[in-house]
Amino acid sequence: MSSGYGTYLLDELGSLGQVSLRRMFGGAGLFLDGLMIGILDEDVLYLKVDARNRPDFEAAGSEPFTYARMGQEVALSFWRLPDEIIEDGEELRAWALKSRAAAIATGKAKAPRPKAAAKKRATRRRH
Structure with missing residues (x-):
């Protein structure tokens, strides 16, 4: 990963x-x-997809992220962001928000534990 590309994404x-x-x-x-x-x-x-935003990626001719595992190609629910979107900050942000919604909808998103509850659990373990 080039640091310039990562910095661009963080800024946008x-x-x-x-x-x-x-x-x-x-x-x-x-x-x-x-x-x-x-x-x-x-x-x-590659951005997170679900049934709601996958058609946008398909219409743009995008493909899923894949990797090899035990001789098999495995596709993940992350699809390549079309090149024309990456250079348009407004569009990039819109697609990123849809991917955030996909992450929440697919159940991969977990709410962070409240600090008080985590502290209480840690206290109980000590006794």
């Missing part, structure tokens, strides 16, 4: 909420408000 998506890139599996996960909405692999951005 920063107005949507807390955005970050975390290195993982040779690439990076793109997170918005703690939800994984994308994968950045070799300077290609």
Whole structure:
């Protein structure tokens, strides 16, 4: 991942909420408000899809992110962002928000634990 591309994404998506890139599996996960909405692999951005936003990706001729596992090709529910979208900040943000909704809808999004509840659980374990 080039640092320039990652910086561009952080700058363009920063107005949507807390955005970050975390290195993982040779690439990076793109997170918005703690939800994984994308994968950045070799300077290609793949965004989370579900039944509601997949038609947009299909209409643009996009394809899913795939990897090889035990001799089989596995497709994930992250699809390549069309090149023309990446250069239009407004469109990029709109597609990112749809991917955030997909992350929530597919149940992969978990609400962060409230700090008080986590502290209470930690206290109980000590006794």
